[in-house]
Ligand SMILES: [Zn+2]
């Protein structure tokens with residue numbers, strides 16, 4: 001039975017096996033299920049029983065291409081690595097000295113624990129840790145980013161640093177719990193842009209999960225108007241349900257910049273959150289903002305993109321990049337979700353058992369049945385899927 005020295009457990013309520021089912025990445029695109037030992041929480045860590053994990057576009061990047069995952073200094077293939085990072089569950093074991101959380105507590109997780117000792121970690125920018133991926137051999141700085149540089153959530157149990165945990169209420173479903181980190185990324189984008197956006201105009205480009213959450217968070221922060229642009233009407237409709245004041249289908253609108261300005265009373269908007277990764281997106285974004293406006297880039301294109309630097313300089317436009325969900329943004333996002341300021345579950349479309357992960361990944365990748373957020377659950381046994389409402 002699982003009983004590592006110095007680790008607190010409660011086997012009566014939350015029995016823990018010694019080994020678990022875990023998906024492991026082989027060659028690009030190849031996942032197989034394996035048996036792995038249940039990991040042991042160290043100081044300032046807990047063991048989480050994973051109840052649900054959502055598939056993210058970045059998981060697909062990692063599984064098929066490698067970066068931004070970095071395992072032992074290199075590509076994540078054939079290294080017994082378990083991907084998956086947007087999970088939630090219950091704390092079932094406490095590492096030595098942990099009293100910040102208790103056994104049985106429900107939590108969602110942030111991805112990046114950082115190293116806790118570099119300049120950026122000390123500033124709260126732990127998603128930009130200077131020791132990213134340094135957690136092995138004689139360069140071990142203790143950095144963790146589960147599903148990126150350390151084992152992630154496509155399994156049954158994982159250890160997390162207490163600084164990555166976000167308590168969630170019992171009323172929140174498992175599926176909604178997995179979306180805390182998605183909403184947290186949107187919150188981080190708005191934090192970097194200036195945070196308090198009440199009464200200011202925001203355009204979100206690209207209605208993927210983060211874009212849709214950016215609409216919801218911007219609206220909850222009081223932005224007015226919130227405009228969403230994209231190519232698919234069904235997703236734009238969800239944007240309206242999450243609080244967008246107006247949507248623009250760029251396939252039907254030849255000049256998207258002019259249309260956004262028209263919807264904002266003829267002027268550029270104060271903020272753009274770019275979530276589309278389209279090659280034209282950066283130049284469109286810097287033309288959608290007013291002079292002195294701010295653009296946050298939350299998506300990345302695969303190729304280098306030419307940018308109109310002169311326009312940015314002449315108009316004193318600020319351009320920010322964000323990585324993940326820094327500065328405790330997930331806690332602020334979760335507070336909105338707990339207060340039901342928006343319904344994040346509108347972006348959850350499908351749930352599969354953990355054993356059906358390859359099918360779940362196909363749904364997410366090929367957008368089968370208009371899939372947006374696809375969730376897998378370890379305790380869902382029968383080989384079936386549930387379509388969300
Ligand atoms: Zn993600």
Ligand SMILES: [Zn+2]
Pocket residue numbers: 114115116117118119120121122126128129130131
């Ligand atoms: Zn660091």
